[in-house]
Amino acid sequence: MKFTSVFDIIGPVMIGPSSSHTAGAARIGRVARDLFGKQPTWAKIHLYGSFAETYKGHGTDVAIIGGLLDYDTFDERIKTSFDEAARLGLTFEFITETGSVDHPNTARIVIGDGDSEMSMVGISIGGGSIEITELNDFPLRMSGGMSAILVVHDDRAGVVANVAVSLAHHSINIGHMEVSRKERGNMALMVIEVDQNISTEILEEIELLPNITKVTRIKN
Amino acid sequence: MEILFRNVRELVERAEAENKLISEIMIEQEMIITERNREEIMNQMFRNLEVMEAAVERGLNGVQSVTGLTGGDAVLMQNYIASGKGLSGDFILDAVAKAVATNEVNAAMGTICATPTAGSAGVVPGTLFAVKNKLHPTKEEMVRFLFTAGAFGQVVANNAMISGAAGGCQAEVGSAAAMAAAAITEMAGGSPQQSAHAFSISLKNMLGLVCDPVAGLVEVPCVKRNAMGAANAMVSADMALAGIESRIPTDEVIDAMYRIGKTMPVALRETAQGGLAATPTGRWLEKKIFGSAAPANG
Numbered sequence: 001m002k003f004t005s006v007f008d009i010i011g012p013v014m015i016g017p018s019s020s021h022t023a024g025a026a027r028i029g030r031v032a033r034d035l036f037g038k039q040p041t042w043a044k045i046h047l048y049g050s051f052a053e054t055y056k057g058h059g060t061d062v063a064i065i066g067g068l069l070d071y072d073t074f075d076e077r078i079k080t081s082f083d084e085a086a087r088l089g090l091t092f093e094f095i096t097e098t099g100s101v102d103h104p105n106t107a108r109i110v111i112g113d114g115d116s117e118m119s120m121v122g123i124s125i126g127g128g129s130i131e132i133t134e135l136n137d138f139p140l141r142m143s144g145g146m147s148a149i150l151v152v153h154d155d156r157a158g159v160v161a162n163v164a165v166s167l168a169h170h171s172i173n174i175g176h177m178e179v180s181r182k183e184r185g186n187m188a189l190m191v192i193e194v195d196q197n198i199s200t201e202i203l204e205e206i207e208l209l210p211n212i213t214k215v216t217r218i219k220n
Numbered sequence: 221m222e223i224l225f226r227n228v229r230e231l232v233e234r235a236e237a238e239n240k241l242i243s244e245i246m247i248e249q250e251m252i253i254t255e256r257n258r259e260e261i262m263n264q265m266f267r268n269l270e271v272m273e274a275a276v277e278r279g280l281n282g283v284q285s286v287t288g289l290t291g292g293d294a295v296l297m298q299n300y301i302a303s304g305k306g307l308s309g310d311f312i313l314d315a316v317a318k319a320v321a322t323n324e325v326n327a328a329m330g331t332i333c334a335t336p337t338a339g340s341a342g343v344v345p346g347t348l349f350a351v352k353n354k355l356h357p358t359k360e361e362m363v364r365f366l367f368t369a370g371a372f373g374q375v376v377a378n379n380a381m382i383s384g385a386a387g388g389c390q391a392e393v394g395s396a397a398a399m400a401a402a403a404i405t406e407m408a409g410g411s412p413q414q415s416a417h418a419f420s421i422s423l424k425n426m427l428g429l430v431c432d433p434v435a436g437l438v439e440v441p442c443v444k445r446n447a448m449g450a451a452n453a454m455v456s457a458d459m460a461l462a463g464i465e466s467r468i469p470t471d472e473v474i475d476a477m478y479r480i481g482k483t484m485p486v487a488l489r490e491t492a493q494g495g496l497a498a499t500p501t502g503r504w505l506e507k508k509i510f511g512s513a514a515p516a517n518g
Contacts, residue, residue, distance in 0.1 A: 001223070001226070001380060002377065003374050003377040003378050004253050005250060005253060005254060006234065006249070006250050006265075006371070006374060007250075007264065007265075007268075007370075008338075008366060008368045008369035008374070008377065009335070009336045009364075009369075009373035009374050009382075010265065010268055010333065010334075010335055010344075010366045010367075010369060010373070011334060011335075011376060012333070012334055013271045013331065013332075013333050013334075014269075014331070014332065014333075015270060015324030015329055015330070015437070016325065016327060016328065016329050016330055016331075016332055016338050016339060016341075016438065017326050017327050017329060017338055017339070017437070017438035018337070018338050018339055018438050019334040019336075019337040019338040019339070019341075019383075020337065020383050020384075020385060021438075022338065023334065023338065029420060049385070049491075050385040050489070050490045050491050053436060053491045053492055053493070054433070054436025054437075054491065054492050056436070056510060057433075057435050057436040057437035057438075057492075057509075057510075058436065058437070058438065059329060069509060076331070079329055087263060096242040104385040104386065104486075104489065104490070104491075105383070105385050122381075125383065125386075125481075126336075126377065126382045126383030126385075126386060126391075127282055127334055127336045127337050127377065127382050127383065128334050128338075131349065132368055163469045168373060195255070206385055210294075
C-alpha cells in the first residue's frame with residue numbers, strides 16, 4: 001500500500017494550487033535539502049512530464065526552491081521563495097526536459113555548494129505524496145513520508161548487519177529497507193525507513209562503523 | 221502491522237460485522253499504522269477541519285487568483301441563494317458556493333487542506349459545511365465525516381489513482397465527489413453499505429472526466445468542476461439514502477476508473493495539451509498569461 005495514513009488523503013494542509021505540483025514539489029525539494037544536510041548554494045532542477053509542461057502555473061518552481069530552503073507545504077513563504085533564495089545566496093536554474101520518464105511528475109534535483117554535490121530524483125505520486133527514486137545515480141524507492149537513514153558504504157559482507165545491530169541497540173524499528181549498488185564489490189547504498197526519528201548520536205555511531213562512507217537522514 | 225481493509229468490500233464488511241461506523245474503522249486503522257492514540261489523531265483531523273472552515277470563509281468573502289482567471293464566483297452564488305431565487309435547492313447551492321470558495325482560495329495560492337488533492341479540495345469541505353446546516357452535527361461528527369471520506373479515498377489511492385496526471389479529473393474531483401457522497405450518507409444516518417452505494421453512484425457519473433486545465437493552471441475548469449462534484453455528491457448521497465443501489469460493486473467501479481485512467485491519452489492528463497486547454501480561447505488565455513503557448517508535448 002502506497003498510501004497508509006488517512007492524512008495522506010485528508011491532507012496535507014498546504015499552499016495552493018496543486019497537491020502534486022505544489023505541495024509534492026515542495027516536499028521533493030525539502031527531502032533533497034534534508035539529504036544534502038545543509039543549505040546548498042546552487043541548484044539545477046530538471047523537470048519532466050507534466051512538471052515540465054505546467055510548472056509555471058502551479059508554482060512548482062517556487063515550491064521546489066521553498067523546499068530547498070526547508071519550508072513545509074503550508075509555509076506562506078513558498079510564494080516568495082525566489083526572493084528569499086536570492087537573499088541567502090542560492091542561485092538556481094530550471095531546465096525543462098522532453099525525454100520520457102516512468103512517472104508524469106518527475107524532478108531531478110542537482111544541488112551543491114563549494115564542498116560537495118548531490119543529485120536526487122523525486123516523483124510526485126498524487127495528493128502531495130512523493131517517492132524518491134534515485135540518489136547520486138543509485139536507484140532506490142523511498143517514500144518521503146517516513147523517517148529514514150541513507151547509508152553510503154562499501155559493498156562488503158557484514159556491513160548491513162552492523163548497521164542493523166546498531167539500530168537495534170537504540171530500539172529503532174526498521175519499517176522498510178533496501179540495498180542497491182552500481183557494481184559488485186564497489187560502492188553501495190542502504191535505505192532504511194524507520195518508525196522513530198534518528199538522533200545525531202546514532203548517525204555518528206553508524207558513521208564510525210567499518211566500511212561506511214556517509215550517513216544522512218530524513219526526519220519525519 | 222494489521223491492515224483492516226484493502227478494498228471497499230472489506231471496509232463495509234468489517235464495519236457491519238463489528239457494528240461500527242466506517243469512520244471508526246479508519247480511526248482504528250490510523251491508530252495501528254501510526255502507533256498514536258485516538259486523541260492525537262482526532263486532534264490532527266480537527267486541525268484540518270479548521271483549515272477547511274477558514275478557507276471556506278475566506279472564499280465566501282471574495283478572492284481573486286493572480287491571473288484573474290478565477291475568483292468571486294462563490295460570492296455570486298451566495299448572493300443568489302440569499303435572493304431566494306435558487307431552483308436546485310439551497311443545500312445543494314450552498315455546497316456549490318462553499319466548494320467554489322475553497323477552490324478559489326486554492327487558485328489564489330491560499331492555505332487549504334488537500335482532499336484528496338488540492339485541485340479537488342473544494343468538494344469534501346463544501347458538502348460538509350452545507351449539510352452541517354441541516355444535520356447539525358457535533359464537532360466529533362464533523363471530524364468523523366473526514367475520516368469516512370478518507371477511508372474511501374485511501375482505497376481509491378491504493379487501488380487506482382488520485383492524481384490528474386495519472387488518471388484525469390475522474391481521479392481527482394471524481395474521487396472527491398464519491399468520498400463526500402459516502403461521508404454525507406454516514407452523517408445522515410445511512411449504513412456502511414449505503415455509503416458504499418453513494419460512493420459508487422457518484423464515481424460512476426464522473427468516469428472518463430479528463431484533466432485539461434487551461435494554461436496548466438488549477439483554475440479553469442477546476443473550480444467549476446468542484447462545484448459540480450459537490451452537487452453530484454449531494455444527489456448521490458440522497459439517492460443511496462432513498463434506498464437506490466449501485467448495480468456495479470464499488471471496487472469494480474474503482475477498477476473501471478483505474479483502467480479508464482490508464483488508457484486516457486497524455487494530452488488529457490494534466491499536460492494542458494488537449495480538451496479545454498487546447499480550445500482557441502484556452503490557448504488565447506494561455507498566451508495572455510504566459511506570453512507564449514506551452515511547448516508542444518515531447
